[in-house]
Amino acid sequence: MRNLLAGIALGVALVLAAALLFLTQGGMPVATRGGPLPLERFLASRALHHAMGRDARRPAPIPADGPNLVAGAKVYSANCQVCHGAPGEAQPSPIARGMFPRPPSLLAPGHGVADDPVGETYWKVKHGIRLTGMPGFEETLSEEELWQVSLLLREAEHLPGPVRAALR
Secondary structure, X not given: OHHHHHHHHHHHHXXXXXXXXXXHOOOOOOOOOOOOOOOHHHHHHHHHHHHHHHHHHOOOOXXXXXXXXXXXXXXHHHHOHHHHOOOOOOOOOHHHHOOOOOXXXXXXXXXXXXXXXXXXXXXXXXXXXXXXOEXXXXXXXXHHHHHHHHHHHHXXXXXXXXXXXXXX
16 A cells, blocks of 8 residues: 555656656747647636636626717727727737737627627626736726727627727
């Protein structure tokens, strides 16, 4: 029994030592051109899902009406467009091309977060997403602005003309 426990302890120590060597000797991709490690995308997705918890299902306290969507368009243009692009842009910005993971195009049909619950988008805008380049705007935008831009993104595939004009 003692030999079995010693073998398990030695095995765990060897795995930890190998992981330490991998991380400290340049094995981990740290440049923006490096791809994700095995299981990285899965683990990050699960961690994000659990961090958002019930907040992801939170309804917006303001309506998705014209004035709020126009205000959300102004917030988006000033804070989000440089990474996530404008409507009709074929290429990501130079900043977005240099990021890993590459920021998604949020206003392109079928590519945004329009199918996500508005509370989930609100959480991401407010808190950001660690190790992705997505900043949190909790300290720079008001609660109303956070909700306005979140509603804009939820409605991105069906924006009225005045809102589209505000995004240009």
